[in-house]
Amino acid sequence: MKKLFAIIAVVAMVLGLTACAPKETGPKTIKVGIAIYKFDDTFMTNYRNEMKAYFETKNSDTVKYEVEVTDGKNDQVAQTEQIDNFIAQDYDVLIINLVDLTAASTIIAKVKAANIPTVFINRQPSDADMATWDKITYVGAKAEDSGTYQGEIIVDLWEATDSKVDKNGDDKLQYVMLMGQAIHQDAALRTEYSIKAVEAAGIVVDKLFEDRGEWDRVKGQEKMATAITQFGDAIEVVFANNDDMALGAIEALVAAGMTDVPVVGVDATAPALDAIKNGTLKGTVLNDSDGQAHTSVDSAIKLLNGEAVDVLQWVPYVKVTPENYEDFIK
Secondary structure, three states: HHHHHHHHHHHHHHHHHHHHHOOOOEEEEEEEEEEOOOOOOOOHHHHHHHHHHHHHOOOOOOOEEEEEEEOOOOHHHHHHHHHHHHHHHHEEEEOOOOHHHHHHHHHHHHHHHOOOEEEOOOOOHHHHHHHHOOEEEEEEEOOOHHHHHHHHHHHHHHHHHOOOOOOOOOOOEEEEEEOOOOOOOOHHHHHHHHHHHHHHHEEEEEEEEEOOOOHHHHHHHHHOOOOOOOHHHHHOOEOOOHHHHHHHHHHHHHHHHOOOOOOOOOOOHHHHHHHHHHHOOOOOEEEEEHHHHHHHHHHHHHHHOOOOOOOEEEEEOEEEEEOOOHHHOO
């Protein structure tokens, strides 16, 4: 009997020690939901890929970031459903590139009710929307600067000693403007400030054609072809709100044998840098997708940790020309 009690005591002691021993645990998983307005946008493809890669560098023995990225396919209804799914699945933090800015107030109300910190990127909600909660921020670049840099690139070409921009010698700049989506603030600001920069240099402008290529290369080509049909050799310069439309415009110009018309874009995507190298694109403006991606990720982590972040966070644009384009090739 004494032996039996001794055995029971030993077993009890072992069980007690086991219960008190610290449990083996892995890193804490943080669920990150990223909603992109559409995947077949060159700039946003670079942006989302860099965010995913940068989150991987943040993984450690104590935390692991589980990242899910959704394609809104340029449909706000579809994107809202994707965000609703993130909320229903208790995601810890969201990064949102809205399809339609008019949906911002609705989306902010949803994430606020769910208490999910959120970073908005690329498309800036209104100040009034951003003021409705203290766990949201916006990361982007000042679009007026990109327009100004585009205008300055054209001014430099106009003023060059060997300039052939003023083809008809009338001391006026006849131009075509290819714009992004009407719902995107960058389209309006790039359009406005590119021309303001030209006029500030004392150059008289004459708008021949203006239409929306919706950030799309194929649509940019189509709109440029229409402009060529209407105005032909009278076109002296093409401003495009982004590189995809600029490259589409170049395709139309090459097809029409009008390779002497300068084209400028925005984003400094890899295809655009190649076009500068081969001389078909006269300049672009770096919309720093890597810098914005890193700032977005860092901001998401800060919000998760309860740290304060600025409501608006700006990543500078950089002018890119044939003289410095090699600095931006990855």
